[in-house]
Amino acid sequence: MVILGPGASPAGHRNNGVAKGYEVSMAEQVVGQASTEVSMGEDVNVGKLSFPAMLSLVVGSMIGGGIFSLPQNIAAAASPGPMVIGWTITGIGMICLAMVYQKLAIRRPDLDNGIYAYAKAGFGDFIGFNSAWGYWLSALIGNVGYLVLLFSTVGKFVPAFAGGNTVWAVLAASVLLWLTHALVLAGVRTAAFVNTIATIAKIVPLITFIAICAVAFDVGVFTEDFWGSHAGLGSVFAQTKSMMLVTVWVFIGIEGASIYSKRVRKRSDVGKATVGGFLFVLVLLIGVN
Numbered sequence: 001m002v003i004l005g006p007g008a009s010p011a012g013h014r015n016n017g018v019a020k021g022y023e024v025s026m027a028e029q030v031v032g033q034a035s036t037e038v039s040m041g042e043d044v045n046v047g048k049l050s051f052p053a054m055l056s057l058v059v060g061s062m063i064g065g066g067i068f069s070l071p072q073n074i075a076a077a078a079s080p081g082p083m084v085i086g087w088t089i090t091g092i093g094m095i096c097l098a099m100v101y102q103k104l105a106i107r108r109p110d111l112d113n114g115i116y117a118y119a120k121a122g123f124g125d126f127i128g129f130n131s132a133w134g135y136w137l138s139a140l141i142g143n144v145g146y147l148v149l150l151f152s153t154v155g156k157f158v159p160a161f162a163g164g165n166t167v168w169a170v171l172a173a174s175v176l177l178w179l180t181h182a183l184v185l186a187g188v189r190t191a192a193f194v195n196t197i198a199t200i201a202k203i204v205p206l207i208t209f210i211a212i213c214a215v216a217f218d219v220g221v222f223t224e225d226f227w228g229s230h231a232g233l234g235s236v237f238a239q240t241k242s243m244m245l246v247t248v249w250v251f252i253g254i255e256g257a258s259i260y261s262k263r264v265r266k267r268s269d270v271g272k273a274t275v276g277g278f279l280f281v282l283v284l285l286i287g288v289n
Contacts, residue, residue: 058277061253079228102271
């Protein structure tokens with residue numbers, strides 16, 4: 001339906017009145033049809049995602065291969081002092097981003113095609129296309145990195161997968177990726193359920209690791225060369241910058257709830273899941289680090 005505005009034609013004001021009357025008539029028909037559907041007992045939330053499912057999507061999207069290699073990567077870039085500074089800056093910056101997603105979800109409920117819908121609405125088709133293409137590309141590269149890490153780990157026990165980039169590893173990774181794709185095609189609720197199980201499977205060993213390290217924590221070791229003056233890692237600024245390059249990467253996936261906003265039961269759950277999932281993962285990341 002084309003909505004006529006005051007400047008749509010030389011007789012814009014006259015036509016506008018006709019258009020308004022037509023819109024009201026159409027609106028009455030839509031409301032009547034919706035009332036009939038509700039009276040017939042149709043549940044509009046059938047197939048929609050609940051808040052726990054959305055929260056699991058955010059947490060599961062952010063917890064990838066990065067968190068498991070985080071201690072090694074940051075230890076090579078910074079000492080404890082610069083590390084604390086870097087986490088503080090990153091945490092503040094990312095919570096601001098999470099709040100942006102929350103506000104957008106509330107103020108623009110009509111945009112439900114993911115973060116690229118916001119780019120398109122704000123800056124036009126060209127920027128929207130580049131945002132969507134860039135997001136797809138980052139997901140593609142992220143999947144490759146995660147699968148290589150996964151089969152490299154399995155390769156410690158199965159020599160055929162050693163390094164994560166052998167022919168057998170590539171074939172197995174491809175099968176796993178297509179199985180995941182098949183789950184999504186089977187229905188978003190099915191995929192969300194499997195994602196919840198996978199997320200729990202990732203969180204349990206991380207919490208176990210944090211608990212073990214907490215018991216063995218030694219303040220003396222932690223404060224030794226606190227600012228890295230003897231570690232040869234550079235100045236405090238250089239160390240902070242280097243470790244932040246790692247920390248920003250591990251937060252990719254914070255937009256997970258926005259991607260599935262069209263399938264959520266309550267629109268407000270998008271923002272809540274984004275902020276809640278971010279805070280939970282931030283605690284995990286700092287704890288592991």
